[in-house]
Amino acid sequence: xxxxxxxxxxRLSCPLVEHAGPFDPYRIRRDFPVLSQSIRGKPLVYLDNAxxxxxxxxxxxxxxxxxxxxxxxxxxxxxxxxxxxxDSYEGARGKVRQFLNAAHDREIVFTAGTTDSIxxxxxxxxxxxxxxxxxxxxxxMEHHSNIVxxxxxxxxxxxxxxxxxxxxxxxxxxxxxxxxxxxxxKLVAVVHVSNVLGTRNPVSxxxxxxxxxxxxxxxxxxxxxxxxxxxxxxxxxxxxxxxGHKLYGPTGIxxxxxxxxxxxxxxxxxxxxxxxxxVAFENTTYADPPAxxxxxxxxxxxxxxxxxxxxxxxxxxxxxxxxxxxxxxxxATDALSEISDLRIVGTAEEKVSVISFVMDGVHPHDxxxxxxxxxxxxxxxxxxxxxxxxxxxxPATTRAATAFYNTREDVDTLVRALHTASEVxx
Amino acid sequence: MSDLRELxxxxxxxxxxxxxxxxxxxxxxxxxxxNNPLCGDHLNVFVKFExxxxxxxxxxxxxxxxxxxxxSLMTDAVKGRTLQEAESLFRKxxxxxxxxxxxxxxxxxxxxxxxxxxxxxxxxxIKCATLAWHALLAALENRSQPVTTE
Numbered sequence: 375x376x377x378x379x380x381x382x383x384x385r386l387s388c389p390l391v392e393h394a395g396p397f398d399p400y401r402i403r404r405d406f407p408v409l410s411q412s413i414r415g416k417p418l419v420y421l422d423n424a425x426x427x428x429x430x431x432x433x434x435x436x437x438x439x440x441x442x443x444x445x446x447x448x449x450x451x452x453x454x455x456x457x458x459x460x461d462s463y464e465g466a467r468g469k470v471r472q473f474l475n476a477a478h479d480r481e482i483v484f485t486a487g488t489t490d491s492i493x494x495x496x497x498x499x500x501x502x503x504x505x506x507x508x509x510x511x512x513x514x515m516e517h518h519s520n521i522v523x524x525x526x527x528x529x530x531x532x533x534x535x536x537x538x539x540x541x542x543x544x545x546x547x548x549x550x551x552x553x554x555x556x557x558x559x560k561l562v563a564v565v566h567v568s569n570v571l572g573t574r575n576p577v578s579x580x581x582x583x584x585x586x587x588x589x590x591x592x593x594x595x596x597x598x599x600x601x602x603x604x605x606x607x608x609x610x611x612x613x614x615x616x617x618g619h620k621l622y623g624p625t626g627i628x629x630x631x632x633x634x635x636x637x638x639x640x641x642x643x644x645x646x647x648x649x650x651x652x653v654a655f656e657n658t659t660y661a662d663p664p665a666x667x668x669x670x671x672x673x674x675x676x677x678x679x680x681x682x683x684x685x686x687x688x689x690x691x692x693x694x695x696x697x698x699x700x701x702x703x704x705x706a707t708d709a710l711s712e713i714s715d716l717r718i719v720g721t722a723e724e725k726v727s728v729i730s731f732v733m734d735g736v737h738p739h740d741x742x743x744x745x746x747x748x749x750x751x752x753x754x755x756x757x758x759x760x761x762x763x764x765x766x767x768x769p770a771t772t773r774a775a776t777a778f779y780n781t782r783e784d785v786d787t788l789v790r791a792l793h794t795a796s797e798v799x800x
Numbered sequence: 801m802s803d804l805r806e807l808x809x810x811x812x813x814x815x816x817x818x819x820x821x822x823x824x825x826x827x828x829x830x831x832x833x834x835n836n837p838l839c840g841d842h843l844n845v846f847v848k849f850e851x852x853x854x855x856x857x858x859x860x861x862x863x864x865x866x867x868x869x870x871x872s873l874m875t876d877a878v879k880g881r882t883l884q885e886a887e888s889l890f891r892k893x894x895x896x897x898x899x900x901x902x903x904x905x906x907x908x909x910x911x912x913x914x915x916x917x918x919x920x921x922x923x924x925x926i927k928c929a930t931l932a933w934h935a936l937l938a939a940l941e942n943r944s945q946p947v948t949t950e
Contacts, residue, residue, distance in 0.1 A: 743924075755840055
């Protein structure tokens with residue numbers, strides 16, 4: 375890193391406060407400006423964290439400093455600002471590598487989000503490795519973003535999409551998973567944590583089963599990284615995808631981790647500037663990963679903002695934050711379970727703090743509208759997981775998902791608001 | 801709570817709980833489908849004519865209280881009316897629920913449907929109140945493509 379980039383980096387990290395002492399959610403909350411506002415005269419209770427998380431002041435500051443002091447395109451110019459921008463951009467890649475404990479920076483590809491990351495794998499690895507008669511294995515609890523790209527590929531190639539079933543607690547049936555793996559299986563693509571059920575899937579076991587058969591594994595980690603530490607080398611997965619905006623970073627930025635042997639062997643995703651080695655009208659050769667997969671001007675500010683979010687997370691005691699969140703999750707589960715006409719959908723043994731539920735006689739959209747009147751933000755709908763809705767025979771659910779900045783008071787407000795919903799519909 | 805009571809009036813709650821004309825019609829002259837895929841409201845409308853009059857109308861589907869009650873009240877409101885009268889009622893109803901909150905809505909001639917005036921305070925829910933109506937219009941105009949209000 376050049377000295378000026380160092381200066382910028384220092385400036386970019388200066389607003390970070392040390393969070394010494396025991397984990398304190400009330401102090402953490404002060405780092406998130408959006409949380410201090412009122413909605414309809416009521417303090418905001420933000421429980422839509424599985425849709426997107428709020429951004430700490432540090433991320434907002436870094437974005438502002440970047441645009442104010444360092445904005446330039448990357449990998450292009452010889453001028454000062456371009457070097458600063460390039461250093462910051464590549465610095466963010468290093469932060470993501472550390473965050474996932476990947477072996478090399480070149481295994482980190484910046485994308486537009488989890489959806490884009492999965493489409494990248496489908497359109498590159500998928501199109502070169504999947505043929506007619508082959509199979510791709512997903513699970514019954516996938517988000518549409520880990521279903522549709524594979525269906526599109528299967529349709530193009532004449533391949534078959536197969537599904538690992540789950541039980542009524544929302545747990546994958548591992549023995550069924552093994553039975554569905556065979557010599558035609560070209561990829562296993564499974565969600566690490568379900569965005570509807572909160573289930574934390576036994577992905578290490580799935581990777582082990584797949585590896586024995588030489589089948590690569592993609593993990594959709596969008597809902598996992600915000601809740602616990604992920605180590606891609608320990609998991610042994612081949613691809614890992616997540617979104618910046620669910621990790622306290624900006625929207626429009628995501629990550630694809632790919633094991634370097636695989637990335638090296640994959641053709642480009644989109645064609646354009648930045649992903650080439652040499653262009654001639656007769657023949658074009660491509661850059662090495664990750665540049666091969668990052669055509670066009672990337673979302674530079676987004677990458678740097680994601681790096682800032684990771685810096686922020688590194689400053690708070692993540693283990694203590696996870697322990698706090700688990701405690702809050704248990705509190706919320708108990709509190710919601712006490713509401714007589716409410717049923718929680720997704721009761722897996724291994725779960726993170728994503729709670730979907732249905733109420734007798736009150737449609738989730740009506741629940742959403744009613745609790746919104748109390749300043750409570752939840753998600754209502756099918757959560758881009760219609761097969762999950764079908765499995766549990768519900769048209770939609772209401773979902774409350776906490777982050778480490780939520781408190782027991784937030785849960786209490788939700789519970790009161792849900793009682794109001796019952797009263798309105800009595 | 802007052803805005804909520806305004807939205808979820810007793811008539812709406814009643815029609816949500818026990819929707820009228822909520823059944824399959826075996827020999828409809830026209831059918832149509834309303835689908836809001838993002839929020840999951842989905843219904844089918846069945847119409848039987850006698851001349852240019854709606855002799856019978858029914859619907860089936862799943863959705864929130866607003867969409868279900870709106871479909872139910874709609875079937876009651878248009879049964880026995882001519883095609884033209886039903887279309888005119890649709891326009892009036894549509895004008896009321898999409899009118900500016902600060903204005904006095906013109907609910908003349910829409911009868912019970914005036915209970916949906918409260919929806920104006922909840923802009924994201926207007927699409928729920930109008931889904932069945934757009935489906936009905938598609939049926940009356942003999943359009944087979946599913947309609948959406950998203």
